[in-house]
Amino acid sequence: MSEENPLRDQILDISRHMLFEDGYTSLSMRKIAKQANVSATSIYLYFENKDHLLHTLIEESVEDLSLFIESKALPVTENIERFKKIIESYVDFGLQYPEKYEIIYKVRPESMARYPKEKFRKARRAYELLVKTIEDSVSAGDMEVEKPLVAAYSIWAQLHGVVSVVLNKRLDSRIDQKQFIEDSIEHVVQGFLVRTTVS
Amino acid sequence: MSEENPLRDQILDISRHMLFEDGYTSLSMRKIAKQANVSATSIYLYFENKDHLLHTLIEESVEDLSLFIESKALPVTENIERFKKIIESYVDFGLQYPEKYEIIYKVRPESMARYPKEKFRKARRAYELLVKTIEDSVSAGDMEVEKPLVAAYSIWAQLHGVVSVVLNKRLDSRIDQKQFIEDSIEHVVQGFLVRTTVS
Amino acid sequence: MSEENPLRDQILDISRHMLFEDGYTSLSMRKIAKQANVSATSIYLYFENKDHLLHTLIEESVEDLSLFIESKALPVTENIERFKKIIESYVDFGLQYPEKYEIIYKVRPESMARYPKEKFRKARRAYELLVKTIEDSVSAGDMEVEKPLVAAYSIWAQLHGVVSVVLNKRLDSRIDQKQFIEDSIEHVVQGFLVRTTVS
Amino acid sequence: MSEENPLRDQILDISRHMLFEDGYTSLSMRKIAKQANVSATSIYLYFENKDHLLHTLIEESVEDLSLFIESKALPVTENIERFKKIIESYVDFGLQYPEKYEIIYKVRPESMARYPKEKFRKARRAYELLVKTIEDSVSAGDMEVEKPLVAAYSIWAQLHGVVSVVLNKRLDSRIDQKQFIEDSIEHVVQGFLVRTTVS
DNA sequence: TATGAATGAGCGTTCATTCAT
DNA sequence: TATGAATGAACGCTCATTCAT
Structure with missing residues (x-):
């Protein structure tokens, strides 16, 4: 379950926080990526798609x-x-x-x-x-x-x-x-x- | 309050239903219009904008x-x-x-x-x-x-x-x-x- | 040329002023109509279309x-x-x-x-x-x-x-x-x- | 300043030309994109928005x-x-x-x-x-x-x-x-x- | 493991215009 | 003479996602 990957965890943290702060509507892969300082594409290395995330x-x-x-x-x-x-x-x-x-x-x-x-x-x-x-x-x-x-x-x-x-x-x-x-x-x-x- | 307009009421009904079924995120002026069989523009004849609706x-x-x-x-x-x-x-x-x-x-x-x-x-x-x-x-x-x-x-x-x-x-x-x-x-x-x- | 119609003149005045104040881009039939307190349709009684106006x-x-x-x-x-x-x-x-x-x-x-x-x-x-x-x-x-x-x-x-x-x-x-x-x-x-x- | 990107340059060229030919009013991101044979979205890869362009x-x-x-x-x-x-x-x-x-x-x-x-x-x-x-x-x-x-x-x-x-x-x-x-x-x-x- | 380039679909909204009344 | 209802097209823009590298 915990694959022990720092970026993966960071993405989860950011997503969780963004979801809480701005609601589901404002949650976007782009924004998560930007805040994690990675490309949007990178998220897909750890999560198949937004739903999976x-x-x-x-x-x-x-x-x-x-x-x-x-x-x-x-x-x-x-x-x-x-x-x-x-x-x-x-x-x-x-x-x-x-x-x-x-x-x-x-x-x-x-x-x-x-x-x-x-x-x-x-x-x-x-x-x-x-x-x-x-x-x-x-x-x-x-x-x-x-x-x-x-x-x-x-x-x-x-x-x-x-x-x-x-x-x-x-x-x-x-x-x-x-x-x-x-x-x-x-x-x-x-x-x-x-x-x-x-x- | 009740201006007695059938299309206006229909829009409200559809919106209410869509909101219930699919949540706020998937509620869109276009979808409402499509379901009401009118153009998206028509909604604006009865509601100033999405917020007002x-x-x-x-x-x-x-x-x-x-x-x-x-x-x-x-x-x-x-x-x-x-x-x-x-x-x-x-x-x-x-x-x-x-x-x-x-x-x-x-x-x-x-x-x-x-x-x-x-x-x-x-x-x-x-x-x-x-x-x-x-x-x-x-x-x-x-x-x-x-x-x-x-x-x-x-x-x-x-x-x-x-x-x-x-x-x-x-x-x-x-x-x-x-x-x-x-x-x-x-x-x-x-x-x-x-x-x-x-x- | 001057057909001596007060609404027609008012439309011209408003259009001229709006054009000057906000530029061509913001000039719209709707806005002209609103400012003249008539329906947008009424403009078409005096001017065939926006170009003619x-x-x-x-x-x-x-x-x-x-x-x-x-x-x-x-x-x-x-x-x-x-x-x-x-x-x-x-x-x-x-x-x-x-x-x-x-x-x-x-x-x-x-x-x-x-x-x-x-x-x-x-x-x-x-x-x-x-x-x-x-x-x-x-x-x-x-x-x-x-x-x-x-x-x-x-x-x-x-x-x-x-x-x-x-x-x-x-x-x-x-x-x-x-x-x-x-x-x-x-x-x-x-x-x-x-x-x-x-x- | 000159980031040496062909599409970026092409967009600038097309925009400049369209601006000259048809004026500011008819300049649209979509038209630029169409003429450059790319999607409208692509323009945003090189310019934050229309103003920036x-x-x-x-x-x-x-x-x-x-x-x-x-x-x-x-x-x-x-x-x-x-x-x-x-x-x-x-x-x-x-x-x-x-x-x-x-x-x-x-x-x-x-x-x-x-x-x-x-x-x-x-x-x-x-x-x-x-x-x-x-x-x-x-x-x-x-x-x-x-x-x-x-x-x-x-x-x-x-x-x-x-x-x-x-x-x-x-x-x-x-x-x-x-x-x-x-x-x-x-x-x-x-x-x-x-x-x-x-x- | 990571990215940059690209896209199609969709969004809310505004527009000029038409038509029946 | 005037209007309200309606529309198709277009707008700037954001989105999740894909693909080649």
Whole structure:
């Protein structure tokens, strides 16, 4: 996967940054090449075409997201704590690596229609971890959730909404960002621990 | 506002659809024209330029979303019920009018920089209703929320995440869409009613 | 020639002004129409097409130039004085009616290739007056010029160069415009009166 | 400056010719490309945009005019002779290289507004030589001119008028071109040598 | 491994003009 | 006398990509 080539990596870095800064529309092979101080042709030595470049970017971001969450959550063995850690680290990743985070969701659908479906499977590693953690919690009697699959996806979606709002700077100017994030996480988590807490 | 011109409306419809299907990047005046079976020049008889066309689309969608939510939620007078209705109708709008819903969020960075700021105010009408409803609920002792502003925004964000996942067809194939939506709404709502329920 | 129609005249005025201010390239039927507060189509009621409009403009300017010079020079009966008057009034016309003056020379060659040759004849009326005046002066022994035709044309050309420099604002900033004009006229005239003066 | 590229040179040649034949308005990147039998895109490999192409053309013409006059006039050391030589070579350049000559004056208002001011300085080299020559002549007592600056500019303007008439083929058909030029030069020169001649 | 030269397709936009009313 | 609707052609320019070296 990592072919250990400096120019290749530089192209990916530049592309990722340009994508984040100026959006998909302004991303062009020429501009990437210019910023990398190489000819546009050179990019084709490492990436078959623009689509492949983008797909590599997505793949890489998805992998990093999974690794990040795993590195934070796997060490935690207690069920509820791991559950919280996954949620927390998902948001953290989005805020710490906005360029990578955005790629996962932003590029669509102009080029994603051509993104090989099987790659999506891999993207689910972190999600599967969340599912498993919920299931474990339920098995251990730490949580009451009827459909872990659905719950996990719902959490995923809600977190994505929260992170997106922040990254897109759509937050109401009267709202403190840090508080918004904390409250939102709290809210998402609370929605699941409720009955447990009550009992 | 509605100048009652069939071609103008057709252009808006086609644009909205193309935007939804292929994304902002592949939206072109020429393609719109071709699909409307008119010359590209004709579009300029109804819209000053591409930006104006897009802004018209956004404005229209934003207005429709507000109207939709208001028409569903305003008739409901009980606080908590109205609160639920707003949430429910927001999601409903997204699912019933996906093309309009997506425009509100999708067009952004490229052309939105030029979208007149004052128009954004109008976009907040539904959001302000949510804030007010939460405040009313708190005043009436129906809900315990410290920061209604933050809460409303957080709900907004989470709902957007949920709707997005569905519209982008990113839902796990093992998950039933209807259930996902119901559970998600339930979850978002529940996160707020918790303490009330408990008491 | 003058069909006495106010809109027709307004179109000519606007065109003349736009031509002068922004050059031929920016002259468009649309813009003329917009400034006249009529539809673009309306222009075609008075002018067959853009070329005809331009040709009308040229014709009119040429006519005005002739009339202007004649009105100034014909009353003067003394040969040399009339000679000077023609020269002087040519320059005066250029400075007083720059918009009309420029049209005569500026529009070329993009649309002039299609300007009917016979119209050029009429343009020569003032020039023919100059030729005749020189010939009269020579006959009367007031001037010594071998080829009045050539002389007249040469004067014409030189004066045009002088007027052009001023109208195009190409004058060296260190040079006073009024002095430049006076000296230039003096110079052109002097070149012909020389031998007379000497004798 | 001369990067020795055949296509680049061909583009310049074609542009220069088209500019001369059809005027600035009808000069288009596409037409140039078509005539050079290359794609329009190719032009952009050698010129950043249309303005740059035009500016290159102007620069080149201005430089050539200066070089031409200098090469003819500098070898001549006697003041009056050099004075005549400058005038003569200016006209000669216009007649020998009409395409280059016209560019200097024709391109103007549309694109010249964006022509870098400092480049104009260089354009004055030949004019400054004329000024200096007049000054030298006056110092040496060979000529009586009160304002060399004004005189030089006036000569410049008159010569331009003469050359323009010829190049624009506006010459009266009854007039022999060669004689027109000779007489005009004679006339311009004579206007200045007058008092000298008389004394 | 890298490039320079070249291209066809497409973009948003403006234009002069036509036609039915 | 006047217009609104419509168009085909053209414009400057950018793009992803190819090919020979």
